[in-house]
Amino acid sequence: MKLTLWTYEGPPHVGAMRVATGMKGLHMVLHAPQGDTYADLLFTMIERRDHRPPVSYTTFQARDLGGDTAGLFRTACQDAYDRFRPEALIVAASCTAELIQDDPGGLAETMGLPVPVIPLELPSYQRKENFGCDEAFLQIARALARPMARTDAVSCNILGPTGLGFRHRDDVAEITALLNEMGVAVNVTAPMGARPSDIARMGTAHFNVLLYPETAESTARWAERELEQPFTRTVPLGTLATRAFIDEVRALSGSTRPVDENRLRQPWWASSVDSTYLTGKRVFIFGDGTHAMAAARIARDEMGFEVAGLGCYNREQARPLRALAREMGIEALVTDDYLDVERAIESAQPEMILGTQMERHIGKRLGIPCAVISAPVHVQDFPARYSPQMGFEGANVIFDTWVHPLVMGLEEHLLHMFREDFEFHDAAGPSHHGGHAPRRQESTTPAAQPAASAAAVSGGSMPPETAPAHLQTDLEDTAVVWLACAESELRKIPFFVRGKARRNTEAFAVQRGLARISVDTLYEAKAHYAR
Amino acid sequence: MTAPTPTGCRDAPVLKERGQREVFCGLTGIIWLHRKMQDAFFLVVGSRTCAHLLQSAAGVMIFAEPRFGTAILEEKDLAGMADAQAELDREVARLLDRRHDIRRLFLVGSCPSEVIKLDIGKAAERLSAAHAPHVQVLNYSGSGIETTFTEGEDACLAAMVPVLSESDRKELLLVGALPDVVEDQTLGLLDAIGVTPVRCLPARRAAEAPGVGSKTVFALTQPFLGETSAALVRRGARRIAAPFPFGAEGTTLWLKAVAAEFGIAPEVVDRVTAAPRARAAKAVSGAAETLRGKRIFFMPDSQLEIPLARFLTRECGMQAIEIGTPYLHTAIHGPELDLIEAGPRLSEGQDVDLQLDRVRAARPDLTVCGLGLANPLEAEGLATKWAIELVFTPIHFYEQAGDLAALFARPLRRRALLDRRAPRLEAAE
Numbered sequence: 009m010k011l012t013l014w015t016y017e018g019p020p021h022v023g024a025m026r027v028a029t030g031m032k033g034l035h036m037v038l039h040a041p042q043g044d045t046y047a048d049l050l051f052t053m054i055e056r057r058d059h060r061p062p063v064s065y066t067t068f069q070a071r072d073l074g075g076d077t078a079g080l081f082r083t084a085c086q087d088a089y090d091r092f093r094p095e096a097l098i099v100a101a102s103c104t105a106e107l108i109q110d111d112p113g114g115l116a117e118t119m120g121l122p123v124p125v126i127p128l129e130l131p132s133y134q135r136k137e138n139f140g141c142d143e144a145f146l147q148i149a150r151a152l153a154r155p156m157a158r159t160d161a162v163s164c165n166i167l168g169p170t171g172l173g174f175r176h177r178d179d180v181a182e183i184t185a186l187l188n189e190m191g192v193a194v195n196v197t198a199p200m201g202a203r204p205s206d207i208a209r210m211g212t213a214h215f216n217v218l219l220y221p222e223t224a225e226s227t228a229r230w231a232e233r234e235l236e237q238p239f240t241r242t243v244p245l246g247t248l249a250t251r252a253f254i255d256e257v258r259a260l261s262g263s264t265r266p267v268d269e270n271r272l273r274q275p276w277w278a279s280s281v282d283s284t285y286l287t288g289k290r291v292f293i294f295g296d297g298t299h300a301m302a303a304a305r306i307a308r309d310e311m312g313f314e315v316a317g318l319g320c321y322n323r324e325q326a327r328p329l330r331a332l333a334r335e336m337g338i339e340a341l342v343t344d345d346y347l348d349v350e351r352a353i354e355s356a357q358p359e360m361i362l363g364t365q366m367e368r369h370i371g372k373r374l375g376i377p378c379a380v381i382s383a384p385v386h387v388q389d390f391p392a393r394y395s396p397q398m399g400f401e402g403a404n405v406i407f408d409t410w411v412h413p414l415v416m417g418l419e420e421h422l423l424h425m426f427r428e429d430f431e432f433h434d435a436a437g438p439s440h441h442g443g444h445a446p447r448r449q450e451s452t453t454p455a456a457q458p459a460a461s462a463a464a465v466s467g468g469s470m471p472p473e474t475a476p477a478h479l480q481t482d483l484e485d486t487a488v489v490w491l492a493c494a495e496s497e498l499r500k501i502p503f504f505v506r507g508k509a510r511r512n513t514e515a516f517a518v519q520r521g522l523a524r525i526s527v528d529t530l531y532e533a534k535a536h537y538a539r
Numbered sequence: 540m541t542a543p544t545p546t547g548c549r550d551a552p553v554l555k556e557r558g559q560r561e562v563f564c565g566l567t568g569i570i571w572l573h574r575k576m577q578d579a580f581f582l583v584v585g586s587r588t589c590a591h592l593l594q595s596a597a598g599v600m601i602f603a604e605p606r607f608g609t610a611i612l613e614e615k616d617l618a619g620m621a622d623a624q625a626e627l628d629r630e631v632a633r634l635l636d637r638r639h640d641i642r643r644l645f646l647v648g649s650c651p652s653e654v655i656k657l658d659i660g661k662a663a664e665r666l667s668a669a670h671a672p673h674v675q676v677l678n679y680s681g682s683g684i685e686t687t688f689t690e691g692e693d694a695c696l697a698a699m700v701p702v703l704s705e706s707d708r709k710e711l712l713l714v715g716a717l718p719d720v721v722e723d724q725t726l727g728l729l730d731a732i733g734v735t736p737v738r739c740l741p742a743r744r745a746a747e748a749p750g751v752g753s754k755t756v757f758a759l760t761q762p763f764l765g766e767t768s769a770a771l772v773r774r775g776a777r778r779i780a781a782p783f784p785f786g787a788e789g790t791t792l793w794l795k796a797v798a799a800e801f802g803i804a805p806e807v808v809d810r811v812t813a814a815p816r817a818r819a820a821k822a823v824s825g826a827a828e829t830l831r832g833k834r835i836f837f838m839p840d841s842q843l844e845i846p847l848a849r850f851l852t853r854e855c856g857m858q859a860i861e862i863g864t865p866y867l868h869t870a871i872h873g874p875e876l877d878l879i880e881a882g883p884r885l886s887e888g889q890d891v892d893l894q895l896d897r898v899r900a901a902r903p904d905l906t907v908c909g910l911g912l913a914n915p916l917e918a919e920g921l922a923t924k925w926a927i928e929l930v931f932t933p934i935h936f937y938e939q940a941g942d943l944a945a946l947f948a949r950p951l952r953r954r955a956l957l958d959r960r961a962p963r964l965e966a967a968e
């Protein structure tokens with residue numbers, strides 16, 4: 009047993025639902041108790057779908073348990089077939105049905121439905137949502153796809169987009185356009201948008217583009233073996249990765265057509281003098297393995313940030329993520345416990361967090377700006393406007409998204425110069441973020457306090473909180489003591505570098521064996537770490 | 540106004556359906572109960588699905604250091620490698636060690652824990668003994684196989700009844716978790732009428748828990764408290780039958796029934812409530828302009844459907860087509876049914892696809908339904924009011940009557956506003 013408050017991933021049957029909901033002409037029958045239909049609202053509310061997910065639930069109740077739950081399941085299958093006339097059915101058990109041991113696959117098979125019935129094994133007590141996606145897609149492909157003659161013109165499949173995927177809708181549009189520009193036709197995009205009959209003709213493509221390893225790597229590997237389709241290894245997240253992806257596609261397709269980079273603005277935006285102040289900003293990165301690793305590379309190589317922490321919640325990606333973290337000289341954090349993540353962020357004291365919805369809230373708590381780079385996400389990260397993460401437009405979107413939460417360069421200078429200014433004090437937060445002003449860990453002037461907490465109140469539906477107790481005790485725990493004068497000097501440093509200054513000074517003091525930090529120590533440390 | 544109409548719905552035939560039910564399980568009740576009981580923690584013993592449900596339904600609240608969590612069963616708990624009871628003891632000890640403010644701990648059963656017959660009752664007894672007197676440990680089931688949505692609150696309150704202290708005072712017990720502001724208004728009204736003393740179940744803190752005994756009379760403020768009601772009756776208490784305090788009429792009838800029990804004449808209630816009644820009528824009339832003559836369809840969700848249909852048809856001039864409820868407790872819902880003019884179809888239980896066929900055929904002006912159905916119906920051109928808001932929003936008693944009506948008027952007003960400005964978009968695909 010493990011006490012859990014927040015889960016980065018849902019159970020595996022939710023992953024299977026993401027595959028089913030992404031597809032058309034497919035229906036899923038889930039053996040599940042009344043109540044498990046809650047998952048529908050993820051699709052109808054967060055993703056704002058305008059139809060019900062194509063999922064029928066048996067919704068058994070306690071009074072059904074002694075009796076014929078298997079019969080209930082058969083009825084649900086028959087009703088679903090009669091009503092929706094799908095081209096294929098997938099059948100699975102939720103965590104509770106796994107315990108009552110009706111075998112959905114076996115039961116459905118004996119019914120003699122005139123369409124393929126694909127059973128899924130979803131070990132609910134071991135695996136999670138991403139596994140459910142990956143496994144459901146694999147089983148659908150195995151059941152329906154066969155080796156076939158290739159299309160005359162070079163073509164590929166796009167593998168991995170699903171319902172409820174972070175920016176999957178626009179990534180597919182962006183990458184499809186890029187492939188078309190290179191003269192590569194897209195044969196089938198799956199699971200999202202595909203029908204079972206489309207899956208059946210996946211074999212005619214020359215190769216596969218694997219967009220999201222989390223949801224489709226097993227299928228890509230299977231197709232490589234059984235359909236003899238090689239697949240792309242580079243995920244086109246960021247300018248450099250997109251270029252590498254283009255090279256990979258060229259090698260697989262023989263395409264020599266030029267790609268127009270005119271609309272790519274990210275590299276110039278990042279080189280323009282306005283961005284100089286971004287240099288060496290310390291970022292902490294957490295998310296699913298694919299997005300976290302891509303973000304780390306973009307942060308280091310395209311934005312000039314320093315990666316201060318890197319981690320992911322899905323163990324499936326732990327190995328490559330660990331290797332990348334090693335390469336960056338940091339320790340990888342592989343965990344699905346948000347309290348571990350919070351602790352790691354506190355000790356790294358980054359100037360910015362790139363993470364999921366959860367890290368956004370940790371950021372809010374700690375007063376650190378944050379941008380969202382990965383699922384799980386709230387409704388606002390299924391935007392109405394076009395906002396891919398992949399390809400060249402994705403690089404543009406990423407630049408804007410990451411820079412936006414940071415204090416702008418000029419503002420940073422003004423805060424520095426006029427730090428005692430009555431309306432420009434640091435507790436006011438970035439000027440363009442009035443509503444979401446970060447909460448400070450330390451009080452500035454007494455007068456600033458009500459303003460700060462008022463900002464916290466208007467900052468969303470979160471109740472205002474006081475600084476977490478462990479942060480305050482942390483300071484007491486350190487061996488070095490801040491003299492009052494040094495503490496007040498530290499307070500004059502703008503909030504967005506104060507954490508770093510405190511940390512550096514303490515490290516410096518520890519290194520030198522100093523028990524107290526004076527104003528001099530503070531400035532000596534500043535000189536020591538100057539770059 | 541008060542006399543049951545001879546054309547009421549009490550004897551109308553009820554369509555009973557079984558099939559797929561599109562409803563929440565009782566775990567969802569934790570989301571509002573933990574706000575109400577300020578020193579309680581709700582520990583679900585369940586699966587990742589249960590944790591995911593709470594997270595999805597609680598939305599942003601999960602980040603405010605919530606006083607609920609899930610002890611997720613793992614492979615080894617099922618395979619019997621780990622003694623689940625020992626595991627539970629360890630997790631609870633760790634939790635209580637971290638949160639000294641917790642005085643009441645609810646172990647909440649789920650479908651997985653029920654199916655493997657994990658005895659959380661035994662666990663609660665053992666843990667209660669281990670952590671007494673500081674923490675009281677209780678248990679109930681919020682599983683989907685046994686409870687639907689608001690029945691989770693019923694199961695929770697019912698679990699508290701046996702451990703309430705014995706009382707021999709004539710006392711009114713208000714039963715049902717009301718938002719604090721509404722609870723305070725209600726206590727104020729009862730006091731003005733002369734009904735004293737009054738206690739609440741649930742109490743905000745463990746120390747304020749009411750007593751119960753054969754002189755206790757209680758009034759339900761929510762229609763889904765059948766088990767709690769039965770448990771109180773078993774302790775010797777008596778229920779005051781009344782319609783529920785929704786709208787001016789419901790509130791007045793509810794107050795009069797309570798007053799009568801304390802020997803207070805209806806005229807006293809009329810006098811004391813004249814001003815708030817007038818305010819409520821005025822506030823309701825605004826929204827009623829939008830609602831009058833509109834046809835409404837209730838899909839089953841919370842058991843609030845019947846009292847709300849009564850309020851909307853009698854005070855807002857709406858016409859009910861179908862009133863679906865997950866369960867129909869004749870004893871509790873009867874006084875409400877008496878007030879609803881014959882005509883609407885009553886349905887209990889659900890076969891969601893068949894019911895949606897009826898919605899489509901009837902094309903109501905407003906459909907009350909869950910979040911999994913609302914957007915799909917909107918995309919078909921049908922206005923909806925999502926039902927969960929009705930348990931998260933203060934809607935009881937006089938001062939909230941206008942807000943309650945407005946909750947139903949808003950989707951219709953919005954629709955009219957948007958339609959005037961833009962041509963209808965094709966439903967996106």
Ligand code: SF4
Pocket residue numbers: 368386388467468469470599
């Ligand atoms: S208030 Fe809502 S949108 Fe804003 S951070 Fe919290 S959950 Fe997200």
Ligand code: SF4
Pocket residue numbers: 041042043044104564565566585586588589590592648649650651681682683684
């Ligand atoms: S229906 Fe059962 S398994 Fe599903 S979330 Fe509710 S208690 Fe858990």
